[in-house]
Structure formats: C-alpha cells, structure tokens
Amino acid sequence: MPTDRRTALADTAIDVLAETGVRGLTHRAVDRAAHLPPGTTSAYYRTRQALLTALVRRLVALDQAELQEIGEQTPVPRTAGELVAQIAAFVEQRLTGDGRRRSLARYACALESVHHPELREILVPRRNAGRQVVHDFLAAQGVADAEDRTVTLLTCVDGLVFDRLVGGGTVSDQEIHGLVAAALR
Template identity: 55%
Template sequence: MPTDRFAILTDAAIDVLAELGMRGLTHRAVDARAGLPQGTTSAYFRTRRALIEAVVRRLADLDRADLEASRLPAPVGAPADDIAAVASGIAALLDSWMSTARNRTLARYACLLEATHRPELRTILVHGDASRAQARAMLAAAGARDPERAGDHLVACVDGLLFDRLAGAGARTAPPPGTAANRADLAVAITMLLRAFAGGHPETERLGG
C-alpha cells in the first residue's frame, strides 16, 4: 500500500470511481474509502475538479509504470517465436488490467468519458499515447508498411478487446480474468492482430498462411 497521502487518496478515489461511478466521487466518499478523517481529501484537493485531475494523474502514472514494466519484445523480422512472445506479454498485461487492476481500468473508463466534456483531462491521461508509441515502434521493427497507422489501429483493437472483456459480451463468454485460460485466449486474439497489422513483411505473410 502506498504511504504518501497523494497516492493513498487517489487510490481510494479510484476504488470509489470503480464502485460508484463519476457521480459517486465525492470528497466524503474518498475519506471513507481511505479510512481517514472527514475533511482530509478536501484539505488536499479543494475542489472536485482538483480531485478528478489528481485521479487522472495517478492513473496515468500507474499505466505508464505498467507499460514500462511489461518490456514487450519488438518482433524484429516477425518470426513466430517473437510474435508469440509479444502476444503473450500483451495478454498478461491485459489480464492484469482485468483482474488485479480491474478497479483502475473501470476508473480510467469513467475518466475517459468525463474527458469528452473536459478535454484538458486527455492531456493528462496519457495511457493511449504511451501504448501507441510502443505499438508503432514494435510494428516498425516487424516491417509494417505504415507503422504509425498500424500502431494506432492495433491499440484501438486491443483497447476494444479489454473493454469487451470488462463490459461487453466477452464478460459473460470469455474465461475468467486472472486465469491461465484467459491469458491464453487473449494471446490467440492478439497474435491474429499482430499478424494482421504487421502485414507486408514476408515472414508475417508466411505466418498468416
């Protein structure tokens, strides 16, 4: 558990968002979730807007740390072993966002919806920017014809896969999050995506045949 007050309060706010949604995010609710005296959250974040912006910064920091820790290998030359390793790494990351970090993922979606009304939040919530940069570099190494566009499309598809497993039909039909079966199933889907978006490289064309 974090020891600094900023992390304690924002992590509590993330849990409140995941459980109650944006309307349930209040200073009082965060105090209660954190187990701190009433008025603690408002002493650190005077307005609700300041609290939301702090939560978004915390989400961005945690997402960035996850992406850096994943250390996904670049599928140079796109041999089968490398594609499998990349797909497995992405699958493990997604599975963690569906299981141990489920609350954080739900809170991120709540903040993204809020950002449709408050664009300044998007400049803080940089999860998409970091993952797109990583995907572009990976697909460039794999020989994709247009790694910039392919990377953006790959991230959009992976984000859709994550959302489907949390809130869509996949939440009912896919293996339970946090299991080897879920990671294996995700890896199959991601392997197909990687082969499709790295298209144009002779090795990936052969793999897809």
C-alpha cells in the same frame, strides 16, 4: 502504500471510482474508503474537479510506470506468436486484480473527459517502453507504417479490454492473434 497523503487519497479515489462510478466519487466517499475523518479529502482537494484531476494524474502515472516496466523487462518479440503471448499477458492483467480496478477507473475518466477537456489532455496516450516494444516488432517485420499500425493494434486491444470489462469474459489468444495478423498485413 504511498506515504504522501495526496497520493494516498488519489489512490483511494481510483478505488472509489472503480467501485461506484463517477457519480459515487465524492470527497466523503474517499474519506470513508480511506478510513479518514470527514473533511480530510476536501482539505487536500477543495473541489470535486480537483479531486478528479488528481485521480487522473495518478492513474496516468501508475499506467506509465507499469508500461515502462513492461517495456524494460520485455524483449522485442521475434515472432508474431511471442507478441501475441506478451499482449495476452498484458490484457489478462488489465482484466483482473489491480489492473481491472485501474481499467474501470480509466474508462470512467475517459468518458468524463468528453465534458472536461482538461482531463482529456492528461489522458492522451503517451510514448512508453511497452508501446515501443510493439512498434519495434512491427518495424522489424518490415511494416512500412509501423507507428500507425502500432496505434491501431493497441487501440483494438484496448477495445477488447473495454468490451470484456463491460460484458464479462476474457480475451482469447485467437482474438489477439487476429489483431496482430491484421497489423502485419
């Protein structure tokens, strides 16, 4: 649990957004969820936009830290099967537990960024060690446009996660295998 009040409020705002959607994200809702006196959140984030911006910054920071850790702990796969297994483990995490909560909040923020370009700038995908693992695998397999194929593969995986969060279910290894195979062609 973060000791910094601003970080704790942003974390709580992520939970509120995941549970109630963008319309339910209010200063009062965050105060209630954090078990704090009314007005606490607005003392730290005066406007709803300031709260949303802090939430998005925290979400990106958490995601980047997670992806960095994955990349540092995950060797570049030697086979397509190893890459499929690594992606499948990542997708499973995104669909359950903390990953599910953050995924729901991330997609809500992505939709909100259509109307608030300043949020889009914060949400822009960044380089990270997890993404580098996929790139390095594709490059090692002789894929000429490894960067473009990495972006396409990870975008398709993200689409599967979104689809399963909205529609229910899981992502099968066969679906991921198909995406990896397409990236290798």
